[in-house]
Amino acid sequence: MAAPLSLLFGDAEDGQLAWQEQALCAQTDPEAFFPEKGGSTREAKKVCASCEVRAQCLEYALANDERFGIWGGLSERERRRLKKRAV
Incomplete structure (x- = not known):
C-alpha cells in the first residue's frame, strides 16, 4: 500500500x-x-512518463531545491544539469 500523499509531500493547505x-x-x-545510490531509476521514470502532473512536479522540485x-521524471543529477543550463 502506498503512503498517503501527506507523508510524501506534506499537507497541501492552500x-x-x-x-x-x-x-x-x-x-x-x-x-x-x-532508490539507493547507484540503484535503478527506471521504474520511477516509467511511472512519471505517464503522469499528467509531471510538469508541476518538476517545477516544484526545482523551486524547492529537492536534492533526493x-x-x-528527472533524477537529482538531471535536475542539477537542467538548473545549470537555465542559469
Whole structure:
C-alpha cells in the first residue's frame, strides 16, 4: 500500500500543491522514487512518463531545491544539469 500523499509531500493547505493528489507516484511504492545510490531509476521514470502532473512536479522540485529522489521524471543529477543550463 502506498503512503498517503501527506507523508510524501506534506499537507497541501492552500491549494498550491493540489496537483499532488493526481500524482501517480502516490499510487505507487514510494521507495521506487528514492532508490539507493547507484540503484535503478527506471521504474520511477516509467511511472512519471505517464503522469499528467509531471510538469508541476518538476517545477516544484526545482523551486524547492529537492536534492533526493525522482521528481517530474528527472533524477537529482538531471535536475542539477537542467538548473545549470537555465542559469
